[in-house]
Amino acid sequence: MTGKIQQIADAVKQCKTVMITSHEGPDGDAIGASLGLAAFLKAIGKDVTVHLADPVPELYRFLPGSDLVTPDIPDQDFDLAFVLDIGEFRRTGSKFCAFTRFNQLINLDHHLTCEEFGHINLIDEKAAATGLLVWRIAKACGFRADYNTAVCLYVAILTDTGSFRYSNANREAFESAGELLEQGGLNAWNIAEKLYESQPRKRIELLALALPTLEFVREGKVASITVLLEMYEKTGAGAELTDGFVNYPRSVAGVDVSIFFRQLEERRFKVGFRSKGTVNVATLARAFGGGGHHNASGGMVDGTLEEVKKIVYGAVDAVQW
Ligand code: 5GP
Ligand code: MN
Numbered sequence: 001m002t003g004k005i006q007q008i009a010d011a012v013k014q015c016k017t018v019m020i021t022s023h024e025g026p027d028g029d030a031i032g033a034s035l036g037l038a039a040f041l042k043a044i045g046k047d048v049t050v051h052l053a054d055p056v057p058e059l060y061r062f063l064p065g066s067d068l069v070t071p072d073i074p075d076q077d078f079d080l081a082f083v084l085d086i087g088e089f090r091r092t093g094s095k096f097c098a099f100t101r102f103n104q105l106i107n108l109d110h111h112l113t114c115e116e117f118g119h120i121n122l123i124d125e126k127a128a129a130t131g132l133l134v135w136r137i138a139k140a141c142g143f144r145a146d147y148n149t150a151v152c153l154y155v156a157i158l159t160d161t162g163s164f165r166y167s168n169a170n171r172e173a174f175e176s177a178g179e180l181l182e183q184g185g186l187n188a189w190n191i192a193e194k195l196y197e198s199q200p201r202k203r204i205e206l207l208a209l210a211l212p213t214l215e216f217v218r219e220g221k222v223a224s225i226t227v228l229l230e231m232y233e234k235t236g237a238g239a240e241l242t243d244g245f246v247n248y249p250r251s252v253a254g255v256d257v258s259i260f261f262r263q264l265e266e267r268r269f270k271v272g273f274r275s276k277g278t279v280n281v282a283t284l285a286r287a288f289g290g291g292g293h294h295n296a297s298g299g300m301v302d303g304t305l306e307e308v309k310k311i312v313y314g315a316v317d318a319v320q321w
Helices: 001-015 030-045 130-140 147-160 171-185 188-196 201-213 229-235 279-287 305-317
Strands: 017-021 048-053 080-083 102-108 120-123 215-217 224-228 257-265 267-276 296-304
Touching: 001 080, 001 120, 017 171, 017 305, 030 080, 030 130, 030 147, 048 147, 080 229, 080 305, 130 147, 130 171, 147 171, 147 188, 147 279, 188 296, 201 224, 224 305, 229 257, 267 279, 279 296, 296 305
Parallel strands: 017 048, 017 080, 080 102, 102 120, 224 257
Antiparallel strands: 215 224, 257 267, 267 296
């Protein structure tokens, strides 16, 4: 692992132009790791472009550099391209999937199921967030975090560990967060306030429509919540405001696996899974063309809600625990 970090640090030192991308429907780690890497690279004099297929959610727009994220790919060659937190290469989106104008492709990830599509693949499922892999590289370059780098990487760690509550919140996560707080002069409460105490009203209105769909199966060990397209219409909220909804069913006593049915089209659902630990939901998601981590994963299923529930509950039923 250290060999690879050194290899990446050397490539970073030698390069001039860098493209950074992450997954569609970006979350706090995708955004924080991408913008944190961009801030670090800019601070050491590199020419950086951050491309994301989808816009930066409102929640993360306070992060420095978020206004420079582009849905386009500029007409130029890059020395390095970084793909972060991806799980599956296709989740970079159609534009990046077709893009080849880089010398070297570096894949930084912490998903159990990630493919090795890069020239260098730094995949460490023990890393609580992809932002931590970025921090390892920055440190290997002898970098002391400035505010911009620190705040982005801190947000990556904070969001991917569920504010240091999940089982991935290990010593590295706590120590790195401490380093970033100190070096970047961060104020933890100010960041928490932006992330957790400034929700748009629409999110709670959408949650109010979603909570009555709460359903328990398999003697209460499995619970689900559903968001339908009509709920977005009623509230004016978008899909990016559903982040975290899947945690409500999981938080109930006795529930081991939580499922989020999120309607994408009339007959298509994104299915998100959360586990309290016993069940490996990454394996479960793979049956639906997806993947993820032991405790958090996702996939896609076609059909009406009734059909999709039947398929997914059936797959969960087949799991031994
Ligand atoms: P979320 O439910 O927050 O969208 O995703 C939970 C976890 O599962 C994240 O780590 C995410 O990257 C992963 N995940 C969600 N959907 C997919 C998918 O379609 N494919 C893969 N490989 N991972 C996914
Ligand atoms: Mn992540």
